Amino acid sequence: MSNKYASPSLQMAGADNPSEDIIASENWFTELDRLNSVLRAKRVEKDESYKPVKVAILDTGVRPDSEDLVEDYKDFVSGNDVDCTDGEGHGTYAVQLIRKTNNAAKIYVGRVFRRRTADDNTLSLMTQAVRHATHQWGVDVIVMPSGFQSESDDMIEAIEEARSARILVFAAAANYGNLSHISFPGRLYIDKKLFCMFSTDGRSRALPSFNPSVSKAAGYGFAILGDGIRLHEGGEHLGGTSFAAMLGAGLASRILDFSRQSIDGKKVEKAERLQTVEGMTKVFDIMVGSGIDNRYHCITPWKILRANSAGDQVLNRLAERSHICERISQKMVDLYI
Template identity: 30%
Template sequence: MLNVTEETDDGTAVPTLDLRLAGEALILLVEQYGLFGARAPLHLAQPYAAEPKENLDKLIRSGAFKPLDLLTLTRGSPSIRYNTQEKRALAVCLGYCLMDFFDADLSSQRIYFLGSTKESRSGTLKQTLYLSFASNLPATAESHIFRIGHPTLLSFAKLLLEIEFGQSIDFCITSNCDKTNRATWAELCDMVDQLEEERNDSYLQAVRGCLMAHRQISRALRLGAAYERDAELTIRKELYGEVVEKLEAALAESTPRTGNKRQRSESPDPIPRTKLRLSKPNFQGQSEQEASFHSAIAPKTWLRDLMTISRQVEIKRREWRVTAPIRVAILDTGLDWDFPVFRKRTGLLKSISDVKDFVTSSTPTATDIFGHGTFMARLIMECAPGAEILVARVAENTDKLKNSQANVKEAILWAGQAGRADIISMSFGFPRDDPGIREAIETVQKQRNEEVIFIASAGNSSTDDESFPARHPSVISVYATNSHGTFLQSNPVSTSNGADILGAYGDDIPDAIREEFRTTYPKVCQPGSSVATAVMAGISATMLAYADVLPSLVPFQREAAAVLQCLRTTKGMEALLFRLAPNDRDHPRLRAVNPMWFWKNRSDDTMRYNAISEALWDIHRRLPRRG
């Protein structure tokens, strides 16, 4: 709720900042790409007392949000003016306010710009544009009742349309879900219906979602949320999915593409989404199905992108002194300790925390003489340089793998029990289920309360079914894509009965990595789901590392820690990986994981947390409460 304590000259109430909100303040400000939301700890003896300069309603009436047309140009453009991208950024900020203050009046008359009125080069308010909110009391039971004409949802839908078209909409909204509000709701629905005849972009979907969110929220509250805190989390989760996520998509669509010689400031082209395609299978030269390691790769920028994200995460972890390591166990052909790059870059081997040889028990070093395990380790070292790696040698080479099921079973038990691995990566597969391996997976899952992530490669033959253990329900099955998200023709047939399938980069590896293996192990550097599995393990390790520090970076620390704990389960990580994959309308089942797409389109920690928690929410609700 807003704490209203002051009035302006015209009698309008001004929301002031209340420092009793656990020593934190919600601040929205202009940065490089427009407005964004952040919570920052306050260390002030007195409340922030910046003089209010403008409220949003006055800015709308001044024409600051109105699209340029001939009449506007004739009359003269307003001194302060927002382009499409800046309007979308403002809408995203306000969307986060809606999630935090769903019981407040978020009409344009109640939203103030505090501080300086200096303009940026684009004509918008510069640097000290703030929207400050405060909360006096906890939400009441009445605030958890959502019906047609809910005043906050109604006001916010109206506000989004006012920002979009740059003019006030004079509809009456009361503080109750009464007849007046229901009539206004119908009017706004009619407006959206008419607009959808001409367009149906993400922004308009957000407005529609705001008008219809009461249904989803009411249904979600009926299905659960026995505690008040759970009810508030449920409301936020539904508001994110119905409104805020679509506003984020609208912001991404409005962001100009890089590399063009000309950029339009108004209504830039949407960012194109990668087409995920299944190429026609090649039936020539296919051998009889047998156990095999699934290898791969060649060059582009995806590995550099993954390294960039991982470095950013490690910086945040160091700043907040998060030291608990993420442990990735690689079950493969071992590790070549004398590999040339390890001799040149001795620091790489510091990531190896433990080894175990299940092929030759008398050998303590698990030495790789085939190269496949070394290749997988190098990929994870690059994708997740902060991760600790456990090496389990389960086979000497591909030919010996088909008789190594017992080794795999023992390695899974070792990695999950003594090794306490967070992630167990298996870049291989068998044509038939093995009861020993199945038992080992289920034993570790039970002993670890499901807090261990299994990842395995789906296979490398378009004429075969998905391999085992990838098809086990407690394992994330990984298919291979190229750097553009196109699924490789070598992928096997899915056995998931029509469910979506996950793909990761299994081709287009940088030349530097290929060169490392060109002379020593040239045959292992081939495209396929082995590479995709190692890459997926690296992505998962980075996301786990980020989840460890994320509660320190967002305002809802207790809630965040509880929800993010689900990410340590196979089902939780799988749900997040689907969120990291853009939708493809032509091939909706094929989901190519693209962390940089996710990272760029959700440009701060709060936006990422909301997207992650929304993906994990259903899993979080099903897990038993602890403590």
């Protein structure tokens, strides 16, 4: 059975009125911007210990017009690491979307796909890229907005190496409903080896049209926006669990960045625990709250703000930062109790 890319680069989502989906998604990003205004560090909030979060995107590459957003580029397909390329645009969308979620992140791109569908060696190239991101780039987050039908023990070992290095790994679930299994390596979420991201619409409702069902063996099935996404006015209508994986990785990188800042003279306690699946799960769980939709745990990021700040366009930034710091700190301190 051939390996296939988990998500088409452009997918018209399955709602009756796509324009309504786009409006809902744009409203979702407006609320995310409101949260980011709190989480984003000012210069005085970065002390000598602060280090930017590093994110590796392993996908179809990056187009030359977006290469200035990238710290380093490695082409595992052609071996040409000088001239950036992306014939599908999917990897470029990933770069832009993660920058939209966390503009402080340092982004590293590994090109492992020549085209939308995988070649015979794509899974092997992805494994090489995971190891490169772990041992050479030393990233904090790896996102693979794709998946395969077959498994690889070597890939599992590479992901274990990343976990041992306290790197958070994100992968896409798949876009074919229950016509196929959750893609590999996303299905490793059952054993808490990584985050497998499912997709919601802009109203934080899970999308049954293409999400596979959450495994009964899994403790969590996290879902985040993956429908009706437009990166700029007049742009394509993007959708799929690959975009949810991108957003999940970007959000995690934003939380890691916040944990490295000075928050009114304090720091997030036990912040190193955020670099584990178990630790970041606790933060995502705050953002889910009661938003469980048919066993999908739907992430609404701004739920981490104070309950009485909903809809407040003029947030008390320092009070919100202190509140978030305390919430995350308590979750990390109690993680193994």
